Amino acid sequence: MTLARGIFKNILFLLATLIGTHYAIAQSTADDIAKYREMIAEGNPSELYEMAGEELWKKPGGPKNASLEKCDLGMGPGVVDGAAAQLPRYFKDTNRVQDLESRLMTCMERLQGIASQSVIDAKFGVGPKKDMDAIVAYVVTHSKGKKIKVSLANPKEKAMYEMGKRAFYYEAGPFDFSCASCHGSSGKRIRLQDLPNLTTHEGAVAAWGSWPAYRVSSGQFWTMQQRLNDCFRQQRFPFPIYGSDVTIALSMYMAKNANGGIMQTPGLKR
Amino acid sequence: MSDPMRIRAAEKDGLVDVKILMKHDMESGQRKDSSGKLIPAWFINSLNVKAQGKDVFNAHFGPAISKDPFLNFKYKGAKGDKIVVNWVDTKGDKRTDETTAT
Amino acid sequence: MIPMKNLLKIQLLILFVLGVAGLCTNVMAQQKPSPQFNKMMAESFRSEGIASVDRITQDATQKFCSDPQFVSTVAGAIKAQELQRLNMATISPPSDGSYLGDWKSGEAIAQSGRGGTWTDTANTTNGGGCYNCHEIDKKEISHGNIGPSLWNYGKIRGNSQEILTYTWNRINNSKAYNACSNMPRFGHFKILNEKQIQDLMALLIDPQSPVNQ
Secondary structure, three states: OOHHHHHHHHHHHHHHHHHHHHHHHHHHHHHHHHHHHHHHHOOOOHHHHHHHHHHHHHOOEOOOOEOOOOOEOOOOEOOOOOOHHHOOEEEOOOOEEEOHHHHHHHHHHHHHOOOHHHHHHOOOOOHHHHHHHHHHHHHHHOOOOOEOOOOOOOHHHHHHHHHHHHHHOOOEOOOOEOHHHHHOOOOOEEOOEEOOOOOOHHHHHHHHOOOOEEEOOOOEEEOHHHHHHHHHHHOOOOEEOOOOHHHHHHHHHHHHHHOOOEOOOOEEEO | OOOOOEEEEEEEOOEEEEEEEOOOOOEOOOOEOOOOOEOOOEOEEEEEEEEOOEEEEEEEOOOOOOOOOEEEEEEEOOOOOEEEEEEEEOOOOEEEEEEEOO | OOOHHHHHHHHHHHHHHHHHHHHHHHHHHOOOOOHHHHHHHHHHEEOEOOEOHHHHOOOHHHHHHOOHHHHOOHHHHHHHHHHHHHHHHOOOOOOOOOOOOOHHHHHHHHHOOOOOOOOOOOOOOOOOOHHHOOOOOOOOOOOOOOOOOOOOHHHHHOOOHHHHHHHHHHHHOHHHOOOOOOOOOOOOOOOOOHHHHHHHHHHHHOOOOHHHO
Protein backbone atom coordinates (compact mmCIF):
# COMPACT_ATOMS: atom_id res chain seq x y z
CA MET A 1 0.00 0.00 0.00
CA THR A 2 1.41 3.40 -0.97
CA LEU A 3 1.77 6.20 1.60
CA ALA A 4 -0.96 8.25 -0.07
CA ARG A 5 -3.35 5.35 -0.05
CA GLY A 6 -2.51 4.63 3.57
CA ILE A 7 -3.19 8.25 4.59
CA PHE A 8 -6.40 8.27 2.58
CA LYS A 9 -7.61 5.09 4.29
CA ASN A 10 -6.78 6.58 7.68
CA ILE A 11 -8.72 9.76 6.96
CA LEU A 12 -11.66 7.73 5.70
CA PHE A 13 -11.59 5.65 8.85
CA LEU A 14 -11.40 8.77 11.05
CA LEU A 15 -14.30 10.35 9.20
CA ALA A 16 -16.39 7.20 9.57
CA THR A 17 -15.62 7.08 13.29
CA LEU A 18 -16.53 10.73 13.78
CA ILE A 19 -19.79 10.34 11.89
CA GLY A 20 -20.51 7.12 13.73
CA THR A 21 -19.73 8.78 17.06
CA HIS A 22 -21.96 11.73 16.23
CA TYR A 23 -24.86 9.42 15.51
CA ALA A 24 -24.01 7.34 18.56
CA ILE A 25 -24.07 10.46 20.76
CA ALA A 26 -27.25 11.73 19.14
CA GLN A 27 -28.81 8.31 19.56
CA SER A 28 -27.64 7.99 23.17
CA THR A 29 -29.10 11.43 24.00
CA ALA A 30 -32.40 10.33 22.49
CA ASP A 31 -32.15 7.04 24.43
CA ASP A 32 -31.40 8.90 27.65
CA ILE A 33 -34.41 11.15 27.18
CA ALA A 34 -36.55 8.07 26.53
CA LYS A 35 -35.15 6.40 29.68
CA TYR A 36 -35.81 9.56 31.70
CA ARG A 37 -39.36 9.69 30.41
CA GLU A 38 -39.89 6.05 31.39
CA MET A 39 -38.50 6.78 34.85
CA ILE A 40 -40.77 9.70 35.60
CA ALA A 41 -43.78 8.11 33.91
CA GLU A 42 -44.59 6.37 37.17
CA GLY A 43 -44.65 9.73 38.91
CA ASN A 44 -47.11 11.41 36.53
CA PRO A 45 -49.25 13.74 38.66
CA SER A 46 -52.06 13.11 36.12
CA GLU A 47 -52.78 10.06 38.26
CA LEU A 48 -53.87 12.33 41.09
CA TYR A 49 -56.43 13.89 38.74
CA GLU A 50 -57.49 10.44 37.55
CA MET A 51 -58.16 9.37 41.15
CA ALA A 52 -60.30 12.45 41.74
CA GLY A 53 -62.04 11.87 38.39
CA GLU A 54 -62.99 8.31 39.26
CA GLU A 55 -64.70 9.60 42.38
CA LEU A 56 -66.58 12.26 40.43
CA TRP A 57 -67.69 9.69 37.86
CA LYS A 58 -69.11 7.34 40.47
CA LYS A 59 -70.39 9.76 43.10
CA PRO A 60 -73.92 11.24 42.74
CA GLY A 61 -73.72 14.95 41.98
CA GLY A 62 -75.50 17.97 40.56
CA PRO A 63 -79.12 19.09 41.13
CA LYS A 64 -80.38 15.64 40.00
CA ASN A 65 -78.05 13.93 42.49
CA ALA A 66 -76.97 11.29 39.98
CA SER A 67 -73.60 9.79 39.04
CA LEU A 68 -72.09 9.76 35.54
CA GLU A 69 -72.10 5.98 35.43
CA LYS A 70 -74.74 5.93 32.68
CA CYS A 71 -72.86 8.41 30.50
CA ASP A 72 -72.59 7.19 26.91
CA LEU A 73 -69.25 8.19 25.41
CA GLY A 74 -70.00 6.38 22.17
CA MET A 75 -69.50 2.77 23.17
CA GLY A 76 -72.64 2.37 25.25
CA PRO A 77 -73.83 3.81 28.59
CA GLY A 78 -71.09 3.70 31.20
CA VAL A 79 -68.43 2.19 28.91
CA VAL A 80 -65.23 4.10 29.61
CA ASP A 81 -62.67 1.55 28.39
CA GLY A 82 -61.37 2.66 25.01
CA ALA A 83 -63.98 5.40 24.62
CA ALA A 84 -61.58 8.35 24.37
CA ALA A 85 -59.63 6.62 21.58
CA GLN A 86 -62.72 6.79 19.35
CA LEU A 87 -63.56 10.44 19.91
CA PRO A 88 -64.61 12.76 18.34
CA ARG A 89 -67.62 10.98 16.87
CA TYR A 90 -71.23 11.53 15.81
CA PHE A 91 -73.89 11.06 18.49
CA LYS A 92 -77.44 10.34 17.42
CA ASP A 93 -79.05 11.73 20.58
CA THR A 94 -77.53 15.17 20.12
CA ASN A 95 -77.31 14.88 16.32
CA ARG A 96 -73.83 16.31 16.26
CA VAL A 97 -70.17 15.38 16.30
CA GLN A 98 -68.73 15.76 19.79
CA ASP A 99 -65.32 15.54 21.40
CA LEU A 100 -64.76 14.17 24.91
CA GLU A 101 -65.36 17.41 26.77
CA SER A 102 -68.49 18.50 24.92
CA ARG A 103 -69.87 14.95 25.35
CA LEU A 104 -69.11 15.03 29.08
CA MET A 105 -70.98 18.34 29.29
CA THR A 106 -73.96 16.62 27.63
CA CYS A 107 -73.82 13.83 30.21
CA MET A 108 -73.39 16.23 33.12
CA GLU A 109 -76.43 18.21 31.97
CA ARG A 110 -78.74 15.30 31.11
CA LEU A 111 -77.82 12.93 33.95
CA GLN A 112 -76.86 15.37 36.70
CA GLY A 113 -78.68 18.59 35.76
CA ILE A 114 -75.45 20.62 35.64
CA ALA A 115 -75.98 23.39 33.08
CA SER A 116 -73.40 23.25 30.26
CA GLN A 117 -73.17 27.04 30.23
CA SER A 118 -71.79 26.98 33.78
CA VAL A 119 -68.99 24.71 32.61
CA ILE A 120 -68.38 26.82 29.51
CA ASP A 121 -68.24 30.05 31.51
CA ALA A 122 -65.93 28.77 34.26
CA LYS A 123 -62.23 29.62 34.07
CA PHE A 124 -59.89 26.72 33.30
CA GLY A 125 -58.94 24.79 36.41
CA VAL A 126 -61.69 26.37 38.53
CA GLY A 127 -65.03 25.00 39.77
CA PRO A 128 -66.81 22.90 37.13
CA LYS A 129 -63.76 23.06 34.85
CA LYS A 130 -61.63 21.68 37.70
CA ASP A 131 -64.04 18.75 37.95
CA MET A 132 -63.90 18.38 34.18
CA ASP A 133 -60.08 18.11 34.31
CA ALA A 134 -60.38 15.22 36.76
CA ILE A 135 -63.12 13.39 34.85
CA VAL A 136 -61.20 13.78 31.58
CA ALA A 137 -58.06 12.38 33.24
CA TYR A 138 -60.08 9.39 34.45
CA VAL A 139 -61.65 8.71 31.05
CA VAL A 140 -58.46 9.04 28.97
CA THR A 141 -56.53 6.78 31.36
CA HIS A 142 -58.93 4.06 30.23
CA SER A 143 -57.76 4.52 26.64
CA LYS A 144 -54.05 4.33 27.42
CA GLY A 145 -52.41 1.87 25.06
CA LYS A 146 -55.45 1.72 22.79
CA LYS A 147 -55.37 2.43 19.04
CA ILE A 148 -56.75 5.77 17.90
CA LYS A 149 -59.79 4.91 15.83
CA VAL A 150 -62.04 7.72 14.67
CA SER A 151 -64.49 7.17 11.86
CA LEU A 152 -65.55 9.48 9.03
CA ALA A 153 -68.40 7.17 7.97
CA ASN A 154 -71.12 9.53 9.08
CA PRO A 155 -71.46 12.57 6.73
CA LYS A 156 -71.32 14.91 9.73
CA GLU A 157 -68.05 13.31 10.81
CA LYS A 158 -66.62 13.75 7.33
CA ALA A 159 -67.78 17.38 7.22
CA MET A 160 -66.19 18.01 10.62
CA TYR A 161 -62.88 16.63 9.36
CA GLU A 162 -62.96 18.85 6.26
CA MET A 163 -63.83 21.91 8.32
CA GLY A 164 -61.06 21.05 10.73
CA LYS A 165 -58.59 20.92 7.87
CA ARG A 166 -59.80 24.27 6.59
CA ALA A 167 -59.62 25.76 10.08
CA PHE A 168 -56.08 24.40 10.41
CA TYR A 169 -54.94 26.53 7.48
CA TYR A 170 -57.07 29.58 8.39
CA GLU A 171 -54.80 32.63 8.76
CA ALA A 172 -56.11 35.53 10.80
CA GLY A 173 -55.34 38.07 13.49
CA PRO A 174 -52.56 40.68 13.68
CA PHE A 175 -49.87 38.01 13.34
CA ASP A 176 -51.40 36.28 10.28
CA PHE A 177 -51.00 32.97 12.13
CA SER A 178 -52.82 29.76 11.35
CA CYS A 179 -52.24 26.41 13.04
CA ALA A 180 -50.17 25.57 9.96
CA SER A 181 -47.81 28.49 10.65
CA CYS A 182 -46.26 26.40 13.42
CA HIS A 183 -47.60 22.90 12.90
CA GLY A 184 -47.64 22.64 9.12
CA SER A 185 -44.05 21.56 8.44
CA SER A 186 -41.60 19.05 9.90
CA GLY A 187 -38.44 19.64 11.89
CA LYS A 188 -39.55 23.03 13.22
CA ARG A 189 -39.34 24.41 16.74
CA ILE A 190 -40.24 27.61 18.61
CA ARG A 191 -37.31 28.55 20.82
CA LEU A 192 -36.33 25.05 21.97
CA GLN A 193 -39.80 23.52 21.88
CA ASP A 194 -40.17 21.00 19.06
CA LEU A 195 -43.37 21.34 17.07
CA PRO A 196 -45.17 18.25 15.76
CA ASN A 197 -46.25 18.43 12.12
CA LEU A 198 -49.95 17.79 12.59
CA THR A 199 -50.57 17.25 8.87
CA THR A 200 -48.54 14.01 9.02
CA HIS A 201 -49.43 10.75 10.73
CA GLU A 202 -46.36 10.77 13.04
CA GLY A 203 -46.90 14.37 14.10
CA ALA A 204 -50.61 13.85 14.70
CA VAL A 205 -49.95 10.74 16.81
CA ALA A 206 -47.31 12.59 18.85
CA ALA A 207 -49.78 15.37 19.64
CA TRP A 208 -53.19 13.71 19.75
CA GLY A 209 -51.77 10.68 21.56
CA SER A 210 -50.10 12.65 24.37
CA TRP A 211 -52.73 15.22 25.33
CA PRO A 212 -54.41 15.63 27.84
CA ALA A 213 -51.29 15.92 29.94
CA TYR A 214 -49.83 17.24 33.18
CA ARG A 215 -47.56 20.19 32.46
CA VAL A 216 -44.72 20.28 34.95
CA SER A 217 -43.83 23.92 34.14
CA SER A 218 -47.24 25.16 35.29
CA GLY A 219 -48.11 22.31 37.65
CA GLN A 220 -51.44 21.97 35.87
CA PHE A 221 -53.36 19.24 34.10
CA TRP A 222 -54.41 20.48 30.66
CA THR A 223 -57.18 18.92 28.62
CA MET A 224 -57.16 19.15 24.81
CA GLN A 225 -59.69 22.01 24.98
CA GLN A 226 -57.30 23.95 27.19
CA ARG A 227 -54.37 23.16 24.90
CA LEU A 228 -56.32 24.45 21.86
CA ASN A 229 -57.46 27.49 23.82
CA ASP A 230 -53.90 28.48 24.64
CA CYS A 231 -52.76 27.86 21.05
CA PHE A 232 -55.37 30.36 19.84
CA ARG A 233 -54.31 32.81 22.54
CA GLN A 234 -50.70 32.69 21.37
CA GLN A 235 -51.85 33.02 17.76
CA ARG A 236 -53.42 36.34 18.82
CA PHE A 237 -56.84 35.02 17.82
CA PRO A 238 -60.02 35.88 19.72
CA PHE A 239 -61.20 33.45 22.43
CA PRO A 240 -62.43 30.05 21.20
CA ILE A 241 -65.60 29.18 23.06
CA TYR A 242 -65.21 26.03 25.20
CA GLY A 243 -66.47 22.99 23.31
CA SER A 244 -67.29 25.05 20.19
CA ASP A 245 -67.38 23.47 16.75
CA VAL A 246 -64.00 24.86 15.68
CA THR A 247 -62.36 23.02 18.60
CA ILE A 248 -64.19 19.81 17.74
CA ALA A 249 -63.35 20.17 14.03
CA LEU A 250 -59.64 20.64 14.77
CA SER A 251 -59.76 17.67 17.15
CA MET A 252 -61.36 15.58 14.41
CA TYR A 253 -58.64 16.65 11.97
CA MET A 254 -55.84 15.66 14.36
CA ALA A 255 -57.49 12.43 15.51
CA LYS A 256 -58.18 11.19 12.00
CA ASN A 257 -54.63 11.99 10.93
CA ALA A 258 -53.48 10.01 13.98
CA ASN A 259 -55.67 6.97 13.29
CA GLY A 260 -53.86 3.73 14.04
CA GLY A 261 -51.45 5.36 16.47
CA ILE A 262 -51.40 4.47 20.17
CA MET A 263 -52.92 6.68 22.88
CA GLN A 264 -50.36 7.51 25.57
CA THR A 265 -52.75 9.57 27.65
CA PRO A 266 -52.60 11.12 30.15
CA GLY A 267 -49.21 12.50 29.15
CA LEU A 268 -46.48 14.32 31.00
CA LYS A 269 -45.05 17.50 29.50
CA ARG A 270 -42.39 20.01 30.47
CA MET B 1 -59.43 18.24 53.60
CA SER B 2 -56.26 17.21 51.79
CA ASP B 3 -56.32 15.15 48.60
CA PRO B 4 -55.41 11.44 48.52
CA MET B 5 -51.93 10.22 47.60
CA ARG B 6 -51.20 7.49 45.11
CA ILE B 7 -48.85 4.89 46.59
CA ARG B 8 -47.28 1.97 44.77
CA ALA B 9 -45.00 -0.57 46.43
CA ALA B 10 -43.43 -3.53 44.62
CA GLU B 11 -41.04 -6.05 46.18
CA LYS B 12 -38.16 -7.57 44.24
CA ASP B 13 -35.14 -9.51 45.60
CA GLY B 14 -35.84 -8.46 49.17
CA LEU B 15 -36.16 -4.74 48.36
CA VAL B 16 -39.49 -2.92 48.24
CA ASP B 17 -39.57 -0.08 45.70
CA VAL B 18 -41.99 2.56 47.02
CA LYS B 19 -43.38 5.30 44.75
CA ILE B 20 -45.52 8.03 46.30
CA LEU B 21 -47.33 10.78 44.39
CA MET B 22 -48.69 13.54 46.63
CA LYS B 23 -51.23 16.22 45.68
CA HIS B 24 -50.13 19.54 47.16
CA ASP B 25 -49.57 23.08 45.83
CA MET B 26 -46.23 23.33 47.70
CA GLU B 27 -46.08 27.14 47.63
CA SER B 28 -42.53 28.21 48.42
CA GLY B 29 -43.59 31.64 49.65
CA GLN B 30 -41.41 33.33 47.05
CA ARG B 31 -43.87 33.38 44.13
CA LYS B 32 -45.89 36.49 43.33
CA ASP B 33 -49.44 36.54 42.04
CA SER B 34 -50.58 38.56 38.99
CA SER B 35 -51.00 41.70 41.13
CA GLY B 36 -47.42 41.44 42.46
CA LYS B 37 -48.32 40.22 45.94
CA LEU B 38 -46.34 37.38 47.51
CA ILE B 39 -48.26 34.10 47.70
CA PRO B 40 -47.83 32.86 51.29
CA ALA B 41 -45.73 29.76 51.88
CA TRP B 42 -47.70 26.54 52.28
CA PHE B 43 -45.96 23.22 51.83
CA ILE B 44 -45.60 19.70 53.20
CA ASN B 45 -42.82 19.95 55.77
CA SER B 46 -42.77 16.52 57.31
CA LEU B 47 -43.32 13.05 55.93
CA ASN B 48 -43.19 9.63 57.55
CA VAL B 49 -43.45 6.15 56.05
CA LYS B 50 -43.97 3.04 58.17
CA ALA B 51 -43.79 -0.55 56.95
CA GLN B 52 -45.26 -3.16 59.24
CA GLY B 53 -45.43 -0.49 61.94
CA LYS B 54 -41.71 0.34 61.75
CA ASP B 55 -40.28 3.63 60.39
CA VAL B 56 -38.63 3.11 57.00
CA PHE B 57 -38.49 6.71 55.78
CA ASN B 58 -38.58 10.11 57.47
CA ALA B 59 -38.28 13.44 55.71
CA HIS B 60 -38.30 17.15 56.39
CA PHE B 61 -39.28 18.95 53.21
CA GLY B 62 -38.39 22.57 52.57
CA PRO B 63 -39.75 25.20 50.17
CA ALA B 64 -37.61 23.85 47.32
CA ILE B 65 -39.78 20.75 46.86
CA SER B 66 -42.05 21.34 43.87
CA LYS B 67 -45.76 21.04 43.39
CA ASP B 68 -47.41 17.57 43.43
CA PRO B 69 -44.23 15.93 44.76
CA PHE B 70 -43.18 12.48 43.63
CA LEU B 71 -41.08 10.45 46.06
CA ASN B 72 -39.35 7.19 45.27
CA PHE B 73 -37.22 5.10 47.66
CA LYS B 74 -36.40 1.47 48.47
CA TYR B 75 -36.25 -0.38 51.79
CA LYS B 76 -35.54 -3.96 52.87
CA GLY B 77 -38.93 -5.61 53.07
CA ALA B 78 -41.31 -8.32 51.91
CA LYS B 79 -44.43 -8.84 49.84
CA GLY B 80 -47.53 -8.14 51.88
CA ASP B 81 -45.91 -5.39 53.97
CA LYS B 82 -48.50 -2.87 55.14
CA ILE B 83 -47.14 0.53 54.22
CA VAL B 84 -48.56 3.69 55.78
CA VAL B 85 -47.59 7.15 54.51
CA ASN B 86 -48.32 10.23 56.55
CA TRP B 87 -47.55 13.90 55.87
CA VAL B 88 -48.09 17.20 57.68
CA ASP B 89 -47.92 20.64 56.12
CA THR B 90 -47.08 24.16 57.35
CA LYS B 91 -50.75 24.92 58.03
CA GLY B 92 -51.02 21.80 60.17
CA ASP B 93 -53.10 19.99 57.57
CA LYS B 94 -52.32 16.29 57.32
CA ARG B 95 -52.91 13.24 55.16
CA THR B 96 -52.51 9.52 55.71
CA ASP B 97 -52.85 6.81 53.08
CA GLU B 98 -51.80 3.20 52.98
CA THR B 99 -51.12 0.32 50.64
CA THR B 100 -49.81 -3.25 50.63
CA ALA B 101 -46.52 -4.19 48.97
CA THR B 102 -47.05 -6.49 46.01
CA MET C 1 -45.58 15.48 -44.32
CA ILE C 2 -47.49 18.34 -42.66
CA PRO C 3 -46.69 21.72 -44.24
CA MET C 4 -44.75 24.18 -41.98
CA LYS C 5 -47.63 26.67 -41.87
CA ASN C 6 -50.09 24.03 -40.59
CA LEU C 7 -47.54 22.62 -38.13
CA LEU C 8 -47.24 26.05 -36.54
CA LYS C 9 -51.02 26.33 -36.35
CA ILE C 10 -51.26 22.92 -34.68
CA GLN C 11 -48.55 23.85 -32.19
CA LEU C 12 -50.34 27.08 -31.32
CA LEU C 13 -53.61 25.22 -30.95
CA ILE C 14 -52.04 22.69 -28.57
CA LEU C 15 -50.47 25.47 -26.53
CA PHE C 16 -53.79 27.30 -26.38
CA VAL C 17 -55.68 24.20 -25.23
CA LEU C 18 -53.07 23.42 -22.60
CA GLY C 19 -53.10 27.02 -21.42
CA VAL C 20 -56.86 27.06 -21.05
CA ALA C 21 -56.83 23.66 -19.36
CA GLY C 22 -54.09 24.91 -17.05
CA LEU C 23 -56.04 27.99 -16.12
CA CYS C 24 -59.21 25.97 -15.68
CA THR C 25 -57.59 23.50 -13.32
CA ASN C 26 -55.97 26.38 -11.47
CA VAL C 27 -59.31 28.07 -11.01
CA MET C 28 -60.85 24.78 -9.89
CA ALA C 29 -57.92 24.31 -7.46
CA GLN C 30 -59.09 27.34 -5.50
CA GLN C 31 -60.95 26.43 -2.34
CA LYS C 32 -64.73 26.56 -2.74
CA PRO C 33 -66.40 28.99 -0.36
CA SER C 34 -68.17 27.13 2.45
CA PRO C 35 -71.08 28.83 4.23
CA GLN C 36 -71.02 26.03 6.83
CA PHE C 37 -67.37 26.75 7.58
CA ASN C 38 -67.92 30.51 7.75
CA LYS C 39 -70.81 29.96 10.15
CA MET C 40 -68.63 27.75 12.32
CA MET C 41 -65.88 30.38 12.50
CA ALA C 42 -68.35 33.17 13.23
CA GLU C 43 -69.98 31.25 16.08
CA SER C 44 -66.98 29.56 17.65
CA PHE C 45 -65.13 32.64 18.85
CA ARG C 46 -65.82 35.55 21.17
CA SER C 47 -63.99 38.68 22.18
CA GLU C 48 -61.76 38.56 25.25
CA GLY C 49 -59.57 41.34 26.55
CA ILE C 50 -57.92 43.15 23.65
CA ALA C 51 -58.54 40.22 21.30
CA SER C 52 -61.69 41.25 19.50
CA VAL C 53 -63.76 38.79 17.52
CA ASP C 54 -63.13 41.10 14.52
CA ARG C 55 -59.73 39.44 14.25
CA ILE C 56 -61.44 36.47 12.56
CA THR C 57 -62.18 38.63 9.52
CA GLN C 58 -59.45 37.97 6.98
CA ASP C 59 -57.76 40.46 4.70
CA ALA C 60 -56.89 39.53 1.09
CA THR C 61 -53.42 38.21 1.98
CA GLN C 62 -54.67 36.01 4.81
CA LYS C 63 -57.50 34.67 2.69
CA PHE C 64 -55.12 33.76 -0.11
CA CYS C 65 -52.56 32.07 2.14
CA SER C 66 -55.24 30.01 3.88
CA ASP C 67 -55.56 27.93 0.69
CA PRO C 68 -52.11 26.32 0.29
CA GLN C 69 -53.21 24.19 -2.66
CA PHE C 70 -54.14 27.26 -4.68
CA VAL C 71 -51.00 29.08 -3.58
CA SER C 72 -48.88 26.36 -5.23
CA THR C 73 -50.53 26.73 -8.65
CA VAL C 74 -49.56 29.00 -11.56
CA ALA C 75 -52.59 31.21 -10.96
CA GLY C 76 -51.65 31.25 -7.29
CA ALA C 77 -48.15 32.47 -8.11
CA ILE C 78 -49.64 35.30 -10.16
CA LYS C 79 -51.97 36.27 -7.29
CA ALA C 80 -49.03 36.14 -4.87
CA GLN C 81 -47.12 38.69 -6.97
CA GLU C 82 -50.13 41.00 -6.87
CA LEU C 83 -50.44 40.69 -3.09
CA GLN C 84 -46.72 41.31 -2.64
CA ARG C 85 -47.10 44.55 -4.62
CA LEU C 86 -50.10 45.56 -2.52
CA ASN C 87 -48.24 44.89 0.74
CA MET C 88 -45.15 46.74 -0.48
CA ALA C 89 -47.24 49.79 -1.33
CA THR C 90 -48.34 50.16 2.30
CA ILE C 91 -44.83 50.45 3.75
CA SER C 92 -43.52 53.87 4.82
CA PRO C 93 -39.86 54.68 5.44
CA PRO C 94 -38.88 55.90 8.95
CA SER C 95 -40.50 59.29 9.61
CA ASP C 96 -37.24 60.79 10.93
CA GLY C 97 -35.19 59.28 8.10
CA SER C 98 -33.14 57.25 10.58
CA TYR C 99 -32.89 53.50 9.96
CA LEU C 100 -30.72 52.44 12.88
CA GLY C 101 -31.53 52.81 16.59
CA ASP C 102 -30.02 51.20 19.68
CA TRP C 103 -29.04 47.51 19.41
CA LYS C 104 -29.22 46.96 23.20
CA SER C 105 -32.93 47.84 23.12
CA GLY C 106 -33.20 45.79 19.94
CA GLU C 107 -31.98 42.68 21.74
CA ALA C 108 -34.60 43.17 24.47
CA ILE C 109 -37.33 43.59 21.85
CA ALA C 110 -36.15 40.47 20.02
CA GLN C 111 -36.25 38.49 23.27
CA SER C 112 -39.71 39.59 24.35
CA GLY C 113 -42.73 37.68 23.10
CA ARG C 114 -45.22 39.89 24.94
CA GLY C 115 -48.29 41.62 23.60
CA GLY C 116 -51.37 41.17 21.48
CA THR C 117 -52.94 38.23 23.32
CA TRP C 118 -56.13 38.38 25.33
CA THR C 119 -54.10 38.20 28.54
CA ASP C 120 -52.15 41.31 27.55
CA THR C 121 -53.53 44.82 27.92
CA ALA C 122 -53.52 47.82 25.60
CA ASN C 123 -50.66 49.14 27.74
CA THR C 124 -48.47 46.08 27.33
CA THR C 125 -45.22 46.90 25.53
CA ASN C 126 -45.20 44.52 22.59
CA GLY C 127 -42.12 42.48 21.85
CA GLY C 128 -41.04 41.15 18.47
CA GLY C 129 -40.74 37.55 19.59
CA CYS C 130 -37.89 37.25 17.11
CA TYR C 131 -35.99 34.51 18.95
CA ASN C 132 -39.09 32.34 18.75
CA CYS C 133 -38.25 31.70 15.11
CA HIS C 134 -34.72 32.98 14.46
CA GLU C 135 -31.17 32.53 15.62
CA ILE C 136 -29.88 36.10 16.07
CA ASP C 137 -27.06 36.55 18.58
CA LYS C 138 -25.22 33.22 18.64
CA LYS C 139 -24.88 33.53 22.43
CA GLU C 140 -28.63 32.91 22.71
CA ILE C 141 -29.01 29.19 22.23
CA SER C 142 -32.71 29.18 23.02
CA HIS C 143 -33.92 30.08 19.54
CA GLY C 144 -36.29 28.61 17.01
CA ASN C 145 -35.71 27.48 13.45
CA ILE C 146 -38.88 28.53 11.67
CA GLY C 147 -37.02 31.45 10.10
CA PRO C 148 -33.43 31.63 8.80
CA SER C 149 -30.47 32.42 11.03
CA LEU C 150 -29.72 36.14 11.30
CA TRP C 151 -26.28 35.67 12.80
CA ASN C 152 -23.77 38.12 11.26
CA TYR C 153 -26.64 39.71 9.35
CA GLY C 154 -24.93 43.09 8.86
CA LYS C 155 -21.43 41.64 8.65
CA ILE C 156 -22.46 39.57 5.63
CA ARG C 157 -24.60 42.14 3.84
CA GLY C 158 -23.10 45.48 4.81
CA ASN C 159 -25.20 48.56 5.49
CA SER C 160 -25.85 50.08 2.07
CA GLN C 161 -29.10 51.99 1.57
CA GLU C 162 -30.38 48.99 -0.36
CA ILE C 163 -29.85 46.70 2.62
CA LEU C 164 -31.29 49.25 5.04
CA THR C 165 -34.41 49.64 2.93
CA TYR C 166 -34.82 45.90 2.34
CA THR C 167 -34.44 45.06 6.04
CA TRP C 168 -36.77 47.88 7.08
CA ASN C 169 -39.39 46.66 4.63
CA ARG C 170 -38.99 43.04 5.72
CA ILE C 171 -39.61 43.80 9.37
CA ASN C 172 -42.48 46.16 8.60
CA ASN C 173 -44.18 43.83 6.14
CA SER C 174 -42.53 40.56 5.23
CA LYS C 175 -45.31 39.78 2.77
CA ALA C 176 -44.06 42.53 0.46
CA TYR C 177 -41.42 39.96 -0.57
CA ASN C 178 -43.18 36.67 0.10
CA ALA C 179 -46.96 36.71 0.10
CA CYS C 180 -47.25 33.73 2.46
CA SER C 181 -44.26 34.43 4.66
CA ASN C 182 -44.66 32.97 8.17
CA MET C 183 -43.41 36.22 9.67
CA PRO C 184 -45.91 38.65 11.21
CA ARG C 185 -46.25 42.09 9.59
CA PHE C 186 -44.87 44.08 12.51
CA GLY C 187 -45.29 47.54 10.99
CA HIS C 188 -48.45 46.89 9.02
CA PHE C 189 -50.39 45.74 12.07
CA LYS C 190 -48.63 48.23 14.38
CA ILE C 191 -47.29 45.40 16.53
CA LEU C 192 -44.03 47.31 16.88
CA ASN C 193 -43.57 51.07 16.60
CA GLU C 194 -40.95 52.88 14.53
CA LYS C 195 -38.43 53.23 17.35
CA GLN C 196 -38.66 49.52 18.13
CA ILE C 197 -38.05 48.61 14.51
CA GLN C 198 -35.10 51.04 14.36
CA ASP C 199 -33.67 49.27 17.42
CA LEU C 200 -34.13 45.87 15.80
CA MET C 201 -32.45 47.21 12.66
CA ALA C 202 -29.47 48.21 14.81
CA LEU C 203 -29.34 44.75 16.36
CA LEU C 204 -29.04 43.28 12.89
CA ILE C 205 -26.91 45.87 11.09
CA ASP C 206 -24.94 48.04 13.54
CA PRO C 207 -21.27 46.93 13.31
CA GLN C 208 -21.11 47.27 17.14
CA SER C 209 -24.00 44.86 17.61
CA PRO C 210 -23.05 41.44 19.09
CA VAL C 211 -24.77 39.92 16.04
CA ASN C 212 -21.98 41.22 13.81
CA GLN C 213 -18.96 40.18 15.88
